[in-house]
Amino acid sequence: MEESRDVTIYDIAERMNLATSTISRALKDHPTISDKTIKKVKKVAEEMGFRPNILAAGLRGNSTKIIGVLVSRINRPFISSLISGIEEIAQKAGYSVMITQSHDSYEDEVNLSKALYDSRVCGIICSLAMDTRDTSHFQKFIDKNIPLVFVDRVPKDFDTYRVMIDNYSAGYKATKHLIEQGCRRIAHITGSPYRNTYSERKRGYVDALLEANLTVDEELIIETTLTYEEGETAATTLFDLPNPPDGVFVVNDTAAVGVIQIAKKRSLRIPEDIAIIGFNDDPIASIIDPGLTTISHPAVKMGQTSAKKILNHLKSAKKSADTPKKDRITEVTFLNTEVLVRASSSRKE
Amino acid sequence: MEESRDVTIYDIAERMNLATSTISRALKDHPTISDKTIKKVKKVAEEMGFRPNILAAGLRGNSTKIIGVLVSRINRPFISSLISGIEEIAQKAGYSVMITQSHDSYEDEVNLSKALYDSRVCGIICSLAMDTRDTSHFQKFIDKNIPLVFVDRVPKDFDTYRVMIDNYSAGYKATKHLIEQGCRRIAHITGSPYRNTYSERKRGYVDALLEANLTVDEELIIETTLTYEEGETAATTLFDLPNPPDGVFVVNDTAAVGVIQIAKKRSLRIPEDIAIIGFNDDPIASIIDPGLTTISHPAVKMGQTSAKKILNHLKSAKKSADTPKKDRITEVTFLNTEVLVRASSSRKE
DNA sequence: TAAAAACTTGCAATCGGTTGCGTAAAAATA
DNA sequence: TATTTTTACGCAACCGATTGCAAGTTTTTA
Numbered sequence: 001m002e003e004s005r006d007v008t009i010y011d012i013a014e015r016m017n018l019a020t021s022t023i024s025r026a027l028k029d030h031p032t033i034s035d036k037t038i039k040k041v042k043k044v045a046e047e048m049g050f051r052p053n054i055l056a057a058g059l060r061g062n063s064t065k066i067i068g069v070l071v072s073r074i075n076r077p078f079i080s081s082l083i084s085g086i087e088e089i090a091q092k093a094g095y096s097v098m099i100t101q102s103h104d105s106y107e108d109e110v111n112l113s114k115a116l117y118d119s120r121v122c123g124i125i126c127s128l129a130m131d132t133r134d135t136s137h138f139q140k141f142i143d144k145n146i147p148l149v150f151v152d153r154v155p156k157d158f159d160t161y162r163v164m165i166d167n168y169s170a171g172y173k174a175t176k177h178l179i180e181q182g183c184r185r186i187a188h189i190t191g192s193p194y195r196n197t198y199s200e201r202k203r204g205y206v207d208a209l210l211e212a213n214l215t216v217d218e219e220l221i222i223e224t225t226l227t228y229e230e231g232e233t234a235a236t237t238l239f240d241l242p243n244p245p246d247g248v249f250v251v252n253d254t255a256a257v258g259v260i261q262i263a264k265k266r267s268l269r270i271p272e273d274i275a276i277i278g279f280n281d282d283p284i285a286s287i288i289d290p291g292l293t294t295i296s297h298p299a300v301k302m303g304q305t306s307a308k309k310i311l312n313h314l315k316s317a318k319k320s321a322d323t324p325k326k327d328r329i330t331e332v333t334f335l336n337t338e339v340l341v342r343a344s345s346s347r348k349e
Numbered sequence: 350m351e352e353s354r355d356v357t358i359y360d361i362a363e364r365m366n367l368a369t370s371t372i373s374r375a376l377k378d379h380p381t382i383s384d385k386t387i388k389k390v391k392k393v394a395e396e397m398g399f400r401p402n403i404l405a406a407g408l409r410g411n412s413t414k415i416i417g418v419l420v421s422r423i424n425r426p427f428i429s430s431l432i433s434g435i436e437e438i439a440q441k442a443g444y445s446v447m448i449t450q451s452h453d454s455y456e457d458e459v460n461l462s463k464a465l466y467d468s469r470v471c472g473i474i475c476s477l478a479m480d481t482r483d484t485s486h487f488q489k490f491i492d493k494n495i496p497l498v499f500v501d502r503v504p505k506d507f508d509t510y511r512v513m514i515d516n517y518s519a520g521y522k523a524t525k526h527l528i529e530q531g532c533r534r535i536a537h538i539t540g541s542p543y544r545n546t547y548s549e550r551k552r553g554y555v556d557a558l559l560e561a562n563l564t565v566d567e568e569l570i571i572e573t574t575l576t577y578e579e580g581e582t583a584a585t586t587l588f589d590l591p592n593p594p595d596g597v598f599v600v601n602d603t604a605a606v607g608v609i610q611i612a613k614k615r616s617l618r619i620p621e622d623i624a625i626i627g628f629n630d631d632p633i634a635s636i637i638d639p640g641l642t643t644i645s646h647p648a649v650k651m652g653q654t655s656a657k658k659i660l661n662h663l664k665s666a667k668k669s670a671d672t673p674k675k676d677r678i679t680e681v682t683f684l685n686t687e688v689l690v691r692a693s694s695s696r697k698e
Numbered sequence: 699t700a701a702a703a704a705c706t707t708g709c710a711a712t713c714g715g716t717t718g719c720g721t722a723a724a725a726a727t728a
Numbered sequence: 729t730a731t732t733t734t735t736a737c738g739c740a741a742c743c744g745a746t747t748g749c750a751a752g753t754t755t756t757t758a
Contacts, residue, residue, distance in 0.1 A: 027706090033706070096447050370737075371738070670723095
């Protein structure tokens with residue numbers, strides 16, 4: 001078992017009687033190296049099985065080709081699809097992805113942001129933890145001109161890239177759909193009001209109600225952590241009301257499924273007695289019986305878009321290395337959402 | 350906007366009139382440094398906001414504190430839970446996780462294994478691509494004594510850590526369960542025979558049939574890529590048979606759900622006409638109606654276990670740096686599986 | 699043909715911890 | 729008090745690629 005040392009540019013330089021600087025430049029098509037030399041170097045490098053030491057390059061340049069990802073939890077349909085999209089784009093461009101999960105804890109988020117920073121990630125994509133209010137721990141990325149993309153769960157007061165859906169409009173559409181199905185007393189099961197995703201959807205919900213001259217009953221608005229169990233609990237509370245709702249807009253499918261199960265257990269007819277709409281279009285939405293009407297949004301595409309923002313930023317930053325434009329970036333990308341009507345809400349043909 | 354340079358051990362050394370070597374050693378409790386000095390150095394480092402440059406350390410030691418992960422696809426319930434478990438353990442130990450997905454392509458797997466190797470990961474956890482037959486691209490990790498863990502989809506002829514379930518026994522249990530429910534003609538929808546996960550389950554299936562004196566009908570064994578759609582297709586084929594099955598053992602829940610949907614569409618009674626058992630206990634299994642009987646296995650725990658194998662290996666390797674034990678490692682860890690009986694197969698009270 | 703311009707390549711410092719080896723200082727032993 | 733041991737720390741090379749600047753060579757221009 002030979003401890004064969006990796007071949008370095010020094011080995012190539014020695015073999016070719018050239019300087020390491022020439023090798024280094026030739027390998028990345030530096031314009032001051034002649035085409036002949038470039039070709040020869042590349043050929044020899046190939047022959048010798050040369051693979052550049054990423055760490056050495058990173059140390060020198062004080063940056064890696066790693067995109068950091070910071071999300072609440074990996075094993076959620078939406079998040080894992082998001083990551084899948086990120087990884088796909090990154091991989092194609094020769095970048096790697098480093099994944100971390102905050103478990104929806106602000107404290108973890110702060111620590112992980114530091115860890116990613118220390119890892120010299122070339123960019124970071126983050127979806128905020130449920131209880132994050134202060135986002136100053138991300139400022140260091142801005143200061144170092146490291147591209148930062150907030151995706152889905154974004155802060156409202158941070159000038160940087162944002163990739164998201166129009167939550168207000170989605171909430172409005174969802175609620176309006178229920179109204180169109182004849183619902184007059186629509187409940188709303190939501191998450192932390194600190195997260196734009198939920199506060200905005202709620203805003204859309206409220207506006208849709210008001211527009212239809214329906215009253216907004218605080219009793220019908222329940223704040224939860226959006227688990228399946230909490231969906232069940234919220235549903236129980238709602239159905240036990242003296243004047244129960246005839247429609248529910250739940251901000252994620254997991255909790256919405258909990259609502260369906262309770263409704264079924266109580267022999268409520270869906271959608272006749274209670275129409276239900278969820279959010280995300282998780283796989284279960286199309287599997288459950290009745291099919292869950294939901295708001296679909298392109299998770300994979302959101303990931304891809306986020307990754308592209310990072311890559312583009314890096315590309316243009318390289319070009320304009322001379323022009324030290326340090327303007328604050330405020331680029332918000334909205335991806336489309338769609339009401340996916342299924343049986344849980346279709347009262348009409 | 351000050352381009353405040355990061356503080357290095359040089360800065361600390363200068364401030365304290367000590368050598369960088371002393372700082373470096375003090376920060377990691379090297380025994381030759383006095384406790385007084387260690388405390389002082391740590392205090393100053395803390396004050397100055399020192400954060401070690403991972404790349405520099407990695408370059409020198411030719412290794413990082415990154416665990417590489419190579420899986421088929423991230424956005425699958427089983428895989429994302431697996432990764433979640435890995436990340437959790439890694440994070441607690443101060444390690445990072447680099448994720449890549451082969452998309453079930455052998456070629457991608459080869460390239461990604463190289464990329465992870467080049468990234469100087471300190472260990473690698475892999476679940477093989479669907480069509481991987483040759484695993485020699487992993488040999489380089491062994492040669493460099495980089496711990497390699499195969500998880501779930503493992504090769505049969507590679508001496509290294511393996512974390513998996515007893516697929517044979519699981520397949521046997523699943524089939525036997527159907528037999529106990531009175532099924533006499535049990536179909537089997539499986540994946541690539543090159544993957545241990547599927548070939549072993551099939552072996553268990555066959556043995557369970559033989560043991561019960563049931564005939565093994567090749568017509569009832571269908572090989573697929575295990576998507577929802579292929580589950581539907583396979584079900585259609587089976588149900589169209591002149592002598593259709595009265596039970597189906599599907600090696601994943603996704604395809605099993607496809608089977609259920611087709612059965613329902615054809616108004617077959619589940620489980621009276623056709624009993625169905627899946628594999629994985631994906632979230633949909635408990636949501637779908639009827640509930641899908643399935644084989645559960647601890648995805649998160651498999652991830653955790655895999656990560657621990659890596660960490661333990663690194664720990665013991667550090668201790669026995671003098672004892673250059675290079676024996677081939679063949680450590681197989683089996684995690685438990687369980688038949689989760691739900692409505693899709695319970696014919697009896 | 700001489701001088702200027704353009705093209706190629708080399709030199710050497712740099713990034714920031716890590717570590718083998720040497721040595722000064724303090725403590726233990728003779 | 730002299731000598732051996734132990735303790736504590738410093739020196740300097742090292743990991744491998746990158747890059748500003750210098751310098752040599754060739755081509756172009758006057």
